[in-house]
Amino acid sequence: MTNQARPGIPAQSPPADSPLDRRAFLKKGWPATLLLLVAKVVPSASGETKGAEYQASEHYYGMGIDVGKCIGCGRCADACKTENDVPRQPFYFFTWIERYVIKTDGETVVESPNGGIEGFPPTLTETGFLRTFFVPKLCNHCASPPCVQVCPVGATFTTPDGVVLVGKDYCIGCRYCIQACPYGARFLHPQTHTAAKCTFCYHRVTKGLLPACVGVCPTGARIFGEVHLRTSPLARFRRFNEIQVLKPHLNTEPKVYYANLDGEVK
Amino acid sequence: MPQQISRLLILFTLLILGLVVARHYLVPKTFGRLGHYRAAAVDAIVARNVKYVGREACASCHDDIVKIHSLARHQTVACEACHGPGAAHMEAPTEHKPPAPRKRGSCPLCHGYDPSRPTGFPQIDPVAHNPVKPCITCHNPHAPEPPQVPGECSACHGQIARTKAVSHHALLPCTRCHETSQQHKVTPRLSRPTKPRDRAFCGECHAKDARSPKEIPRIDMASHGKRYACWQCHYPHNPELR
Amino acid sequence: MEPLARQLQTVLQQVSGYIYPNEVELQWGLLIVVYPYVTGLVAGAFILASLERVFNVKEVQPTYRLSLLTALAFLMVAPLPLLAHLGHPERAFEIFLTPNLHSAMAMFGFVYAWYLMVVLLLEIWFDYRKDLIIWSRNEKGLRRLIHRVLTLGAMDLSARALRFDQGAGRLITLIGIPSAFLLHGYVGFIFGSVKANPWWSSVLIPIVFLFSAIVSGIALVLLLYMLTSWLRWKSVDMICLDKLASFLLYALIVDFSLEMLDFIHRLYEAEESVKILSLMISSRLFLSLVILQVLVGTLLPLLALGVLCPAFRSKGLVQVPDELRRLIYFGAGTLIQIGIFSTRWNVVIGGQLFSKSLRGLTVYKMELLGLEGLFTSGGLLLLPFLILYVLIVVLPPWPDAEARVPAPES
Numbered sequence: 075m076t077n078q079a080r081p082g083i084p085a086q087s088p089p090a091d092s093p094l095d096r097r098a099f100l101k102k103g104w105p106a107t108l109l110l111l112v113a114k115v116v117p118s119a120s121g122e123t124k125g126a127e128y129q130a131s132e133h134y135y136g137m138g139i140d141v142g143k144c145i146g147c148g149r150c151a152d153a154c155k156t157e158n159d160v161p162r163q164p165f166y167f168f169t170w171i172e173r174y175v176i177k178t179d180g181e182t183v184v185e186s187p188n189g190g191i192e193g194f195p196p197t198l199t200e201t202g203f204l205r206t207f208f209v210p211k212l213c214n215h216c217a218s219p220p221c222v223q224v225c226p227v228g229a230t231f232t233t234p235d236g237v238v239l240v241g242k243d244y245c246i247g248c249r250y251c252i253q254a255c256p257y258g259a260r261f262l263h264p265q266t267h268t269a270a271k272c273t274f275c276y277h278r279v280t281k282g283l284l285p286a287c288v289g290v291c292p293t294g295a296r297i298f299g300e301v302h303l304r305t306s307p308l309a310r311f312r313r314f315n316e317i318q319v320l321k322p323h324l325n326t327e328p329k330v331y332y333a334n335l336d337g338e339v340k
Numbered sequence: 341m342p343q344q345i346s347r348l349l350i351l352f353t354l355l356i357l358g359l360v361v362a363r364h365y366l367v368p369k370t371f372g373r374l375g376h377y378r379a380a381a382v383d384a385i386v387a388r389n390v391k392y393v394g395r396e397a398c399a400s401c402h403d404d405i406v407k408i409h410s411l412a413r414h415q416t417v418a419c420e421a422c423h424g425p426g427a428a429h430m431e432a433p434t435e436h437k438p439p440a441p442r443k444r445g446s447c448p449l450c451h452g453y454d455p456s457r458p459t460g461f462p463q464i465d466p467v468a469h470n471p472v473k474p475c476i477t478c479h480n481p482h483a484p485e486p487p488q489v490p491g492e493c494s495a496c497h498g499q500i501a502r503t504k505a506v507s508h509h510a511l512l513p514c515t516r517c518h519e520t521s522q523q524h525k526v527t528p529r530l531s532r533p534t535k536p537r538d539r540a541f542c543g544e545c546h547a548k549d550a551r552s553p554k555e556i557p558r559i560d561m562a563s564h565g566k567r568y569a570c571w572q573c574h575y576p577h578n579p580e581l582r
Numbered sequence: 583m584e585p586l587a588r589q590l591q592t593v594l595q596q597v598s599g600y601i602y603p604n605e606v607e608l609q610w611g612l613l614i615v616v617y618p619y620v621t622g623l624v625a626g627a628f629i630l631a632s633l634e635r636v637f638n639v640k641e642v643q644p645t646y647r648l649s650l651l652t653a654l655a656f657l658m659v660a661p662l663p664l665l666a667h668l669g670h671p672e673r674a675f676e677i678f679l680t681p682n683l684h685s686a687m688a689m690f691g692f693v694y695a696w697y698l699m700v701v702l703l704l705e706i707w708f709d710y711r712k713d714l715i716i717w718s719r720n721e722k723g724l725r726r727l728i729h730r731v732l733t734l735g736a737m738d739l740s741a742r743a744l745r746f747d748q749g750a751g752r753l754i755t756l757i758g759i760p761s762a763f764l765l766h767g768y769v770g771f772i773f774g775s776v777k778a779n780p781w782w783s784s785v786l787i788p789i790v791f792l793f794s795a796i797v798s799g800i801a802l803v804l805l806l807y808m809l810t811s812w813l814r815w816k817s818v819d820m821i822c823l824d825k826l827a828s829f830l831l832y833a834l835i836v837d838f839s840l841e842m843l844d845f846i847h848r849l850y851e852a853e854e855s856v857k858i859l860s861l862m863i864s865s866r867l868f869l870s871l872v873i874l875q876v877l878v879g880t881l882l883p884l885l886a887l888g889v890l891c892p893a894f895r896s897k898g899l900v901q902v903p904d905e906l907r908r909l910i911y912f913g914a915g916t917l918i919q920i921g922i923f924s925t926r927w928n929v930v931i932g933g934q935l936f937s938k939s940l941r942g943l944t945v946y947k948m949e950l951l952g953l954e955g956l957f958t959s960g961g962l963l964l965l966p967f968l969i970l971y972v973l974i975v976v977l978p979p980w981p982d983a984e985a986r987v988p989a990p991e992s
Contacts, residue, residue: 142458143458144458145450145454145457145458145461146454146456146457147449147450148449149421149449153392153420153421153425156391156392156424156425157390157391157392157425158388163587163590164594164603164606165587165590165594165603165604165606165607166603166604167603167604170602170603172600173456174456175456182941183600184600184939184941185600186600186602186603188603189603193449193452194454194456196452196453196454196466199455200455200499200502200503203455206455206456207456207458208456208457211602220776220777220778223682223684223685224682224684224685224686224687224775224776225682225685226677226681226682226685226687226688226690227673227676227677227679227680227681227682227688228371228376228377228378228680228682229377229378229381229676230377231375231376231377231381232375233374233382234374239381239382239385240381241377241378241380241381241382241384241385242381242384243378243380243381243384244368244377244378244381244673244676245669245670245673246668246669246670246671246673246674246676246677247668247669247670248664248667248668248669248687249609249610249669250685250687250772252604252609253609253610253776253778253779253933253934254776254778255778256777256778256938257602257938258601258602258603258604258605258937258938258939259604260604261604261607262607262609262669264586264587266669267669267670268669268670273385276382276385276386277385277386277387277388277389277390278390278392280386281390283390283392283394284394286391286392289392289394289418289420290392290418290420290421291418291421292414292416292417292418292421292450293416293461294416324777324778340938340939340940340941342738342742342743342746343735343736343737343738343743344708344711344736344738344743344746344747344750346736347734347735347736348704348734351734352699355699359678363678363679366675366679367679367680371680372680376680376682
């Protein structure tokens with residue numbers, strides 16, 4: 075049984091303690107326990123170390139999405155909003171799902187009701203279309219990001235590990251980056267009045283966890299990993315699938331790699 | 341130097357000096373350390389709370405469930421996909437119990453029939469499939485293999501089965517054309533059924549000299565669409581479709 | 583937050599086709615339409631002024647100082663719509679502290695500061711210096727104080743100093759012309775360099791912006807000249823007015839040709855975005871583009887000016903009495919303002935009405951109240967006239983107000 079998306083589950087059986095003691099222990103120190111379970115410790119960009127420090131320069135992240143596996147359940151979009159405290163209204167998304175229906179008359183219909191968070195309205199018709207599928211979308215964390223290029227003050231930037239972030243305490247809210255993003259990945263946060271977008275769950279990956287959307291995907295349609303590391307699940311994904319990126323002609327060098335992406339997807 | 345220039349120079353020097361001094365006090369201390377941005381911004385983002393803990397965390401207490409779950413068909417489904425974020429539960433296990441979806445409405449989110457889902461994904465009609473009963477009556481969510489599978493292939497390949505059922509090929513079992521091993525039910529994408537390889541296969545029934553029931557339409561295998569494989573024009577699950 | 587959510591919900595219901603979920607909220611609204619309109623007027627008014635200084639077009643001399651003051655009044659208002667629009671206007675100074683040199687918008691602070699301090703203020707100062715000194719000699723009280731402070735203490739009135747003033751003014755105007763081009767051209771570049779947006783991404787946008795700026799600036803000065811003459815009960819110098827109208831016509835011809843070139847080029851190339859853009863023009867932008875920008879704002883004034891003003895023939899293609907010609911010039915000038923404002927609207931709002939998925943159109947819901955509302959923008963458009971009034975009071979630009987230099991004491 076292969077588990078593509080998860081980076082190594084401990085194979086040994088848990089100790090035979092009494093559940094009550096174990097639970098009491100975890101209740102007190104659950105964050106530390108969580109971190110110990112995945113064997114990495116809290117990093118600090120300013121350089122203070124606590125044990126094994128997270129070195130951003132040792133990583134370079136990307137994501138793989140297999141369109142052929144997405145079932146459009148919307149768990150990813152829902153988990154993302156919960157994990158990142160994204161406003162729940164249907165106008166603000168870090169990630170969302172699109173449904174494409176390519177009809178036999180050539181017309182393509184695309185929809186994304188509330189980003190796909192509550193799933194999609196049931197369609198029982200089985201005829202009249204050639205192809206239909208779901209496509210998850212998110213910030214592509216481009217290697218050549220037009221959003222970072224246009225930020226007038228340096229509030230949005232790329233970290234050494236390839237994640238494009240926004241510093242909400244420095245952003246002036248000019249919205250130029252939102253205009254410059256070809257993928258519609260950014261929005262202005264209604265409360266902070268600064269630009270916001272998917273962070274690849276940076277607060278999770280720096281602790282050795284997976285982004286929330288990757289973790290909850292039931293079919294393993296999303297793969298997270300290292301772009302340059304041969305042993306990463308992402309490398310296998312990019313080896314065995316024909317990879318497309320969105321809007322390649324714009325030369326933004328996206329780091330979200332799509333397998334089985336249809337030409338109708340823009 | 342003309343008086344105008346000297347006066348202007350004084351004014352501009354004062355202005356520029358003022359800007360330089362202001363800059364010294366106003367630019368954030370961590371700016372520029374890692375790049376053209378405030379390095380402290382990274383710290384602020386990293387310090388955010390984690391809400392989804394991941395299945396390793398669940399396994400530390402619920403190892404019995406995890407053991408069953410990791411061997412069954414829902415092994416790729418994260419605990420938190422159905423039970424929601426687990427951080428609050430880890431902090432205060434008895435006060436914050438994660439919800440366990442028990443109603444009929446929860447499972448069709450993934451398993452309700454939608455033609456946009458990939459072929460072969462197990463789907464049911466949420467209205468017609470064992471109406472009213474909660475799904476968990478028959479399916480243990482941690483080991484959801486159904487108690488019995490009435491139609492071997494149609495359980496996952498419903499659309500194909502429905503299409504074939506009203507076609508001229510309705511009475512043909514799927515296995516007549518697709519050799520399938522039992523492993524396909526365990527790892528469907530890795531152990532795929534075969535597909536017919538050549539025209540002669542269809543000719544076993546449809547050739548002029550084939551030994552098959554009289555009512556089956558015959559064609560001259562040598563001349564009929566001789567450059568093509570049969571299925572390039574005739575959809576095998578609905579061969580009379582024009 | 584609630585009113586925003588309600589507004590966006592209304593927008594969501596009026597979307598046709600598919601837009602990315604984050605595109606429901608239109609990012610740059612009316613304030614960002616006002617900004618290029620205002621800087622365009624600045625650039626245009628300044629270029630008109632430079633016609634007299636550098637190209638020695640003597641006929642427009644009566645409007646020289648008025649153009650400069652107009653440019654200054656509008657330049658002072660220019661940053662205000664931007665500040666009002668920012669999510670955090672209190673952090674706006676960050677553009678000066680840590681500008682991202684790759685960002686066209688970061689250049690705003692510096693281009694603006696350069697243009698204001700080094701070009702416009704200096705030019706006005708050099709031109710008015712002698713007047714300030716002479717006026718202050720015969721004045722009393724606050725007015726005298728203001729004028730004396732404005733001289734910065736450079737009270738030299740010798741012939742050499744005055745020649746220096748003239749030379750400096752000419753040099754600054756010379757630098758000022760490319761600076762004015764830069765001031766408004768970079769706004770065009772801000773839009774034109776966004777590869778994500780096929781409506782904006784074009785080499786022509788900075789040029790089109792610039793020429794429409796020149797058109798609007800000349801039209802504005804023409805209107806102001808007529809208006810101020812009327813308010814002051816002075817007669818209009820028809821030669822000056824005719825010359826202004828001629829330059830307006832030339833600029834309008836070039837501007838229209840460029841816009842037509844862009845339009846024809848897009849239709850001919852018919853690249854991927856042409857379907858959704860054509861749909862947008864024929865549905866969402868029909869009134870503001872086809873009617874207001876092209877017909878009312880360009881073709882009608884083009885016709886009127888082309889027929890009446892002495893650009894091609896010394897007395898115009900059709901001769902009409904001065905009063906009628908003045909009236910038509912005024913009408914043309916007003917229509918041009920409407921047209922250029924519509925141009926800015928069509929670029930800014932139009933670029934956001936279609937989805938980057940190229941599959942859908944949304945709507946712009948303009949508010950009445952609030953910072954992004956119609957009243958605020960209306961106020962911002964009226965404010966420069968108030969400022970201009972104050973400037974005219976402090977630094978009268980009229981030819982008859984100009985001070986005469988007393989005979990040099992040798």
